[in-house]
Amino acid sequence: MKAVQFSEYGGPEVLKVEEVDEPHAGPGQVRIAVRAAGVNPADWKRRDGFFREIMPLDFPYVVGFEAAGVVDEIGEGVSGVSIGEAIFGLGARTTAEYAVLTSWAHKPDDMPFEMAGGLPVVVETATRSLDLLGVKSGETVLVTGAAGGVGSTAIQFARSRGATVIGTASEPKHDYLRELGAIPTTYGSGLADRVKALAPQGVDAALDLIGSGLVSELIDIVGNPARVLSLVDFSAPEHGALFSPTQQEHPERALAEAARLYSEGALRLQVEKTFPLAQTAEAQALSAEEHVTGKLVISVP
């Protein structure tokens, strides 16, 4: 089968579409014929060698953590899913014609494969973040970097939990944030004043998707470091705030909730652009500019 892989750290040019052996579903896993695989910042960060000290890669490394497609192999001990069903979920080596998933949910019939392929990572991340922050109905949450994949999803899950969301994005993306149910504001200096004007009653929790020294400012805004979580700033715990690097234990529950919210019209994901497998390098280069709205997705015929 064809897969997108690299054999050395480097820029987008190290990515190659190559013939590799097909994977097979082990116990507790399923294999899908991939129709769409999401692109995440972690893809180009790993390729660049950003995590090489803490998490060295085995080469050749096939990229991707998520996909949607049609089940064509079922591993031992798996129930509740049949050959030929459309699912979306998390796995490894997913930017390929076939991929093994370790957690998944049924794809609603009317959910496009491109959207389903881009949802798993951001759904897992957004729900984990809101759980760690303990976001409850009636609370107000501030999300920085709200127009990207994780932010777009976190807004909608927080809204479904009954919270009010203030999100930061550049001005042209404010209508997009409003459509998702958030109150938009710009980023940059003066954030605390802008947030205070939008939420005079105060902000209960903050989710940082940007880093760059924002954690201290967010702690001042929230007034309680234990209710500030950064997904990007490793130093957050030094300030008493939270940092979360690892997946939740049962992501399939969050994926099933995402499917339900989609069917109720309460969750969507904007796919900014789709690319064929052969253009994964272009997709990762665009993601690395860090201005994607929603997600980028690789479409597999």
Ligand SMILES: NC(=O)c1ccc[n+]([C@@H]2O[C@H](COP(=O)([O-])OP(=O)(O)OC[C@H]3O[C@@H](n4cnc5c(N)ncnc54)[C@H](OP(=O)(O)O)[C@@H]3O)[C@@H](O)[C@H]2O)c1
């Ligand atoms: N720790 C974990 O488990 C975990 C899991 C998933 C993701 N992450 C990390 O979380 C971050 C967000 O992921 P993602 O997938 O949502 O990324 P993404 O989709 O690439 O985010 C792009 C968005 O970031 C916004 N942005 C860029 N600079 C900004 C700034 N200074 N202030 C506010 N918004 C800004 C852009 O909006 P504008 O165009 O308006 O600037 C754009 O819409 C990434 O760094 C990713 O690696 C961590």
